[in-house]
Amino acid sequence: MNAKAANEYLKAKVLTATAEQLQMLLYDGAIRFCEKAAAGLEQKQYDVSYSALSRAQKILLELHGSLKHNVAPELCANLASLYMWCYKRLVDANLKRDKEAVDQALQILRYQRETWALLLERLGRKNATAAAAKLDLEAPNARMEASFSASA
Numbered sequence: 001m002n003a004k005a006a007n008e009y010l011k012a013k014v015l016t017a018t019a020e021q022l023q024m025l026l027y028d029g030a031i032r033f034c035e036k037a038a039a040g041l042e043q044k045q046y047d048v049s050y051s052a053l054s055r056a057q058k059i060l061l062e063l064h065g066s067l068k069h070n071v072a073p074e075l076c077a078n079l080a081s082l083y084m085w086c087y088k089r090l091v092d093a094n095l096k097r098d099k100e101a102v103d104q105a106l107q108i109l110r111y112q113r114e115t116w117a118l119l120l121e122r123l124g125r126k127n128a129t130a131a132a133a134k135l136d137l138e139a140p141n142a143r144m145e146a147s148f149s150a151s152a
Contacts, residue, residue, distance in 0.1 A: 001090070021120075023063075023116060026062060029059050030063075030109050031109050033059070034102050035052070036049075037049040037090075038106070041097055042099060049094070057087055057091065057106075060086055062082040063079075064087070082108060086108050089102070092103070
């Protein structure tokens with residue numbers, strides 16, 4: 001796939017994503033750029049690492065800025081601290097060319113992404129159960145999910 005087609009695909013994906021999916025895309029992007037930066041640091045390609053770290057930092061600022069402190073103040077305060085810690089580690093990585101700092105931020109970002117994926121999975125089940133109840137259908141269960149994933 002050429003770069004133009006990939007950009008159009010990503011643009012369509014972002015424009016049609018739910019808020020929950022956008023959050024996942026941000027985590028994916030931050031992780032991807034951190035991995036690229038780590039590889040750049042290992043190969044002493046500092047222009048690559050600088051660019052990738054800068055993009056990951058921007059994503060972390062977006063994650064931080066999207067927190068809704070009025071909805072869940074304690075959770076948002078904890079997430080804000082976590083995002084700022086990762087942001088500072090990436091700044092340090094850029095200044096000191098420190099791959100370990102990138103790895104530390106990556107560990108947190110991967111954990112957050114995994115947590116978010118589990119949350120989306122539960123939310124999907126809850127929504128499917130609610131939709132089934134409205135249609136007077138049997139709610140999805142583990143047996144149904146297993147048969148669906150085996151046939152897919």
